[in-house]
Amino acid sequence: MAHKKSFLPTKTCAHCGRPYSWRKKWEKNWDEVRYCSERCRRESKKSKSGI
Template sequence: MSKPKLASKVCVVCLRPFSWRKKWRRDWEQVRYCSKRCSGQRKQVNHGLLNNEKEAV
């Protein structure tokens, strides 16, 4: 499979696009984060969004 034909998604934390990797072949549908770093930061991002929503109300 050549790189231009690989599936891609957008990371829900950093909002950057990332491409399919062989290690994700079994569970590509469940992959939401581009890296372990983003996976670890998901709670911090969600917490920040909640704080911003409270200020807006």
């Protein structure tokens, strides 16, 4: 049985600008989550360092 998850909070990724939804693994630190994926987090750090 599939569940509708439209009630989950969403944010916009700081790197790619795409919306992403709350995940169980972010339960304890949802306020600090800024990126939708590990890839966006890594690429954001690359662009800040000027590489």
